[in-house]
Amino acid sequence: MSTVQVVSTAEDRAESEAFRETFDVGDGPDVLLVLLGEHTYADPAVDEAVRAAVAAGRGVLVTCLDRNAQSSRLPPLLRANVDSGYAEFYRRPLDAAELRGWLERAPARPDPVREVADVPTPDWMPADTWKH
Amino acid sequence: MYDVVIRGGTIVDGTGGPAFRGDVGITDGRLAAVGTAPDSARHEVDATGRVVSPGFIDPHTHYDAQIVWDPMLSHSPWHGVTTVVMGNCGIGFAPCREADRDFMMQLCSLVEGIPYECLAEGMGDWGFETYPQYLDFVDRRGIAVNVVSQLAHHPVKVWAQGADATDRFANEREMRIQREVLREALAAGAAGFSIYNGPGHWAPGGKPVPGRLTTPEQFESLVAVLAEAGRGSLDLNWGSTFNPDTIPALWDRYGVPFNRPQTNSAKYFDRNDAARAAHRRGVIWHPQIGALPNSFEIGLEDPFMFAIDQPLGSQRGHPLHDLFGPLTSMTPAERLAEYRRPEFRAEFVRETDQDDWNTRYWPLLRVSYSPVDRAPEGRLLVDLAREQGVTPAEIMLDLVVGSDLDARFIIENPQDEEYLLEMLADDTFLLGASDAGAHQGQIADYRYPTYVLGRFVRDQGFPLTRAVALMTGLVARAYGVPDRGLLREGLAADVVVFDPDTVADGPLQRVNDLPGGARRLYSEGLGIDLTLVNGKPLFESGKCVADGEWSGQVLREFLPHSQRT
Numbered sequence: 242m243s244t245v246q247v248v249s250t251a252e253d254r255a256e257s258e259a260f261r262e263t264f265d266v267g268d269g270p271d272v273l274l275v276l277l278g279e280h281t282y283a284d285p286a287v288d289e290a291v292r293a294a295v296a297a298g299r300g301v302l303v304t305c306l307d308r309n310a311q312s313s314r315l316p317p318l319l320r321a322n323v324d325s326g327y328a329e330f331y332r333r334p335l336d337a338a339e340l341r342g343w344l345e346r347a348p349a350r351p352d353p354v355r356e357v358a359d360v361p362t363p364d365w366m367p368a369d370t371w372k373h
Numbered sequence: 374m375y376d377v378v379i380r381g382g383t384i385v386d387g388t389g390g391p392a393f394r395g396d397v398g399i400t401d402g403r404l405a406a407v408g409t410a411p412d413s414a415r416h417e418v419d420a421t422g423r424v425v426s427p428g429f430i431d432p433h434t435h436y437d438a439q440i441v442w443d444p445m446l447s448h449s450p451w452h453g454v455t456t457v458v459m460g461n462c463g464i465g466f467a468p469c470r471e472a473d474r475d476f477m478m479q480l481c482s483l484v485e486g487i488p489y490e491c492l493a494e495g496m497g498d499w500g501f502e503t504y505p506q507y508l509d510f511v512d513r514r515g516i517a518v519n520v521v522s523q524l525a526h527h528p529v530k531v532w533a534q535g536a537d538a539t540d541r542f543a544n545e546r547e548m549r550i551q552r553e554v555l556r557e558a559l560a561a562g563a564a565g566f567s568i569y570n571g572p573g574h575w576a577p578g579g580k581p582v583p584g585r586l587t588t589p590e591q592f593e594s595l596v597a598v599l600a601e602a603g604r605g606s607l608d609l610n611w612g613s614t615f616n617p618d619t620i621p622a623l624w625d626r627y628g629v630p631f632n633r634p635q636t637n638s639a640k641y642f643d644r645n646d647a648a649r650a651a652h653r654r655g656v657i658w659h660p661q662i663g664a665l666p667n668s669f670e671i672g673l674e675d676p677f678m679f680a681i682d683q684p685l686g687s688q689r690g691h692p693l694h695d696l697f698g699p700l701t702s703m704t705p706a707e708r709l710a711e712y713r714r715p716e717f718r719a720e721f722v723r724e725t726d727q728d729d730w731n732t733r734y735w736p737l738l739r740v741s742y743s744p745v746d747r748a749p750e751g752r753l754l755v756d757l758a759r760e761q762g763v764t765p766a767e768i769m770l771d772l773v774v775g776s777d778l779d780a781r782f783i784i785e786n787p788q789d790e791e792y793l794l795e796m797l798a799d800d801t802f803l804l805g806a807s808d809a810g811a812h813q814g815q816i817a818d819y820r821y822p823t824y825v826l827g828r829f830v831r832d833q834g835f836p837l838t839r840a841v842a843l844m845t846g847l848v849a850r851a852y853g854v855p856d857r858g859l860l861r862e863g864l865a866a867d868v869v870v871f872d873p874d875t876v877a878d879g880p881l882q883r884v885n886d887l888p889g890g891a892r893r894l895y896s897e898g899l900g901i902d903l904t905l906v907n908g909k910p911l912f913e914s915g916k917c918v919a920d921g922e923w924s925g926q927v928l929r930e931f932l933p934h935s936q937r938t
Contacts, residue, residue: 314588314589314590315588320588320590323542323544324544324545324548325544325545326544326545326546329541329544330541330542331540331541331542332539332540332541332580332581332585332586335578335579335580343540
């Protein structure tokens with residue numbers, strides 16, 4: 242099984258600790274697991290950890306701290322790597338076995354994005370002419 | 374010579390303007406004359422003392438599966454409905470690969486309360502895979518009424534991601550597929566796109582429905598496709614990252630009209646006020662209101678309400694889903710055997726003898742149908758439990774097991790009708806939210822046109838012309854349907870003739886006539902003399918006269934955003 246480096250924001254410390262205990266998350270360097278809370282989007286430390294993981298060719302996996310979370314925002318580099326398919330962004334797991342399965346399927350993938358400047362403009366960006 | 378002429382009726386034309394006496398002439402499925410119709414006709418109808426109005430348009434139905442086995446889309450047409458809007462709430466069946474069919478049926482069963490065995494038997498071999506194929510399939514098989522179909526998001530996400538759709542958010546490659554499917558659907562004739570992003574819907578296995586795993590950026594990228602196409606409405610039920618300000622902001626950026634989310638008179642003052650304010654500054658956004666009280670009849674024959682953990686919600690995780698979820702794929706006989714097991718009984722009692730049930734739900738539940746012993750009918754479960762010194766859960770199980778699953782119970786939520794009628798006078802809101810085709814064992818809100826005309830118009834004096842506009846012209850406008858909803862020369866001849874003195878929804882009956890023997894609530898529409906769909910009689914004096922010659926159509930042309938008001 243992959244070992245796991247966990248990153249979460251300081252504001253979510255209590256939830257992160259509870260998550261680690263609930264889902265039996267150990268420590269290790271193989272996969273970066275981002276525990277996504279309400280404040281993660283604005284935390285530069287998360288993207289720093291992602292940048293290091295991508296540089297080292299390690300898998301990246303994101304999951305939600307809140308079981309009712311949906312549509313959570315991601316910091317830019319993490320967002321870009323989810324979009325590219327290098328990282329995978331999961332809902333909150335149902336149990337420890339499900340999380341283990343995800344971690345085992347999270348080796349390094351093709352198409353890493355090392356910097357957000359590398360990301361092309363999405364094809365859906367709005368144009369003024371679409372306004373009515 | 375007209376094909377049909379309706380003479381001497383009170384014409385309520387769907388605009389909300391004054392009613393007037395006159396005639397309506399119909400030729401080749403179109404309104405050839407409104408007001409004065411001097412020519413003779415092959416079929417003459419005397420409408421003296423009757424109201425002549427456009428056929429009703431139900432903006433919120435879930436007939437997406439039923440249309441495969443039931444061209445009548447029963448029972449909406451019984452109540453004067455001549456056009457239905459489908460594909461709501463992110464629930465649909467196209468696109469869908471064969472390997473994903475079972476999942477989509479399970480999802481629909483959990484979200485919309487249509488029993489899985491009913492879907493499995495009724496859908497048969499399906500007969501389509503892509504969304505354009507689905508529309509063509511519906512066209513080929515024939516339908517009694519017109520269909521406005523929206524592309525639903527859940528199947529699109531499953532199409533792009535397969536089984537991962539309920540596990541993770543899409544990556545960009547998968548989003549490109551979603552956007553391409555949406556473009557293809559709009560080109561094929563979709564009226565818009567529906568997405569469910571709220572916390573209340575769950576997929577098999579206690580996972581979120583696919584649409585919930587969508588980021589705001591991804592959602593926005595789909596809205597942009599509608600803007601790029603310059604057509605199509607968005608049906609949105611929002612989750613935690615959307616709020617009443619989201620829709621006006623998206624409107625400012627993309628100019629896409631919004632229908633929904635559902636609202637009502639009790640809980641959603643914030644969204645109602647936001648929608649009113651947005652409407653005043655020109656945002657096309659119409660939250661929908663249901664006309665009938667929000668009451669559900671439930672039973673354990675089909676344990677839908679318990680399998681989705683409603684009305685319990687998520688305060689204690691998913692105890693009832695864990696208990697009832699596995700039962701949803703069982704046969705009724707297997708379910709009955711489960712309810713007889715002492716272990717099941719003990720677990721059900723334990724999970725529902727809790728504060729949330731004892732304070733919020735058990736006090737609302739009454740026995741509505743007890744075929745073996747009628748005495749408990751109409752009584753609250755908590756009162757029966759107190760008298761017998763047991764829990765309400767035990768009363769429920771005893772009645773269910775003693776009646777071989779037939780006993781039914783009703784949760785009654787009273788309606789603030791004064792506030793509701795105030796909302797109906799405001800052009801911001803759309804009358805709809807019937808959920809026709811869904812929850813058929815629990816509700817019968819498809820009957821809302823006759824309910825509104827009887828209870829609100831006749832009994833309470835709500836203006837007839839306004840009520841008709843709310844069920845016709847205003848709905849057509851909200852969805853950009855160009856040639857329906859009004860009685861005007863040249864438009865499609867969807868027409869209803871009814872008696873304003875007797876029109877009403879009939880009493881509820883329980884019938885087991887869905888595929889697989891599944892139960893539903895049936896209500897006849899009373900006081901409707903004639904229903905025409907595209908100029909052809911569908912119902913006369915309460916009897917279907919189409920005899921397999923269906924005149925409904927899949928509507929595929931909608932007004933571009935630049936012409937929407």
